[in-house]
Amino acid sequence: MKQIFGFLLMLGLCMTSVANAGDTIVVGTSADYPPYEFTDATGAFVGFDMDLVRAIGDKIGKKVKIVDMGFDTLIAGLQNKKIDVVIAAMQASDERRKKVDFSITYHDIKDALxxxxxxxxxxxxxxxxxxxxxxxxxxTIQEKWIQDNLVKTGKLAAENYFSYERVDNAAMDVKAGRVDVLHIIADPAISLAEKNSLKIALITTETVSAGQSLAVTKGNTALLSEINKAIEALKADGSLKKLMDKYKLL
Structure with missing residues (x-):
């Protein structure tokens, strides 16, 4: 009798586990990019993208678990199915579309120097x-633009280009005079300028290829459809605009 009870208990636990397996989406980000994604004094993930992905989770009835990763590892994380979604101020590009699928655009951007x-x-x-x-x-798209248009064409010497995993470290090196110019998206450029006593030399769309989108594992059409519907709903009810205003996005 005890064996039967034990078997039924294990079966019940297994059924519960399977039933709850799809109630959480694991979201990868690179939390060094205020005002989009960063951590507060308590270590909590905050910022425009973080609020947005939680709002999307609410719309589609999913819990959201956020994990911090290097920006250059996010797409591989999707391909290896370590994460379900990426939100990290990421722009869709032809090269990236070969590896992952992108949502509709949720925010148009400008670049800054x-x-x-x-x-x-x-x-x-x-x-x-x-x-x-x-x-x-x-x-980043900014790195690719520099490589394609300046380094590979011989306009910028390869030894004068510096690639940083974390953009906050790059900003500190600009402040210290180790590099002269940092090329990033304009909204985080404003935050980094204030934090590191830097200034913006130029805001431009010259290097922008697309707006910001979420990415999912290639072929995950069900999740992508839910995300797109949620973004449309957040646009329609004014929630997205409120988030943009909250973080003073351009």
Missing amino acids: LVKADSDIQIKSVYDIAGYKVASQTG
Whole structure:
């Protein structure tokens, strides 16, 4: 009798586990990019993207578990099915679309170039940075643009380009004078400038290829459809605009 009871108990636990297996989505981000994704004094994930993905979770009836990863490892995390979703101010590109699927755009962006507060560097076009020591974050659209348009064309010497896993470390090196210019998205550029006593030399759309989207494992059409419907709903009811205003996005 005890054996039968034990078997039924184990069966019940297994059934419970299977029933709850799909109630949580694991979200990968790179929490070094305020105001989009960062951690507060308690270690909690905060920011525009973090609020947005939780709102999406509420819309689709899923709990959200957020994990911090290097930006350049996020797509691999989806491919290896370690995470279900990426939200990290990520732009869709043809190269990335070969590896993962993207949601509809939730935010249009501009890029920025950061320099030291007392710098006399004058930049009217992104091409003007070719004569300086230039930094961007590893695996970003900004890095690809620099590589394709400046390094590979010989305009920027390869040894004068510096790739950083964490953009906050890049900002500190600009402040210290180890690099001259940091190329990132404009909204986090404003936050980093305030935090590190830097200044924005240029805000531009010259290097922007797309707006920001969430990414999912390639072929996960069911989850992607739910996410797209949630984004549309958050746009329609004004929630997305309220989040943009909350974080003072451009």
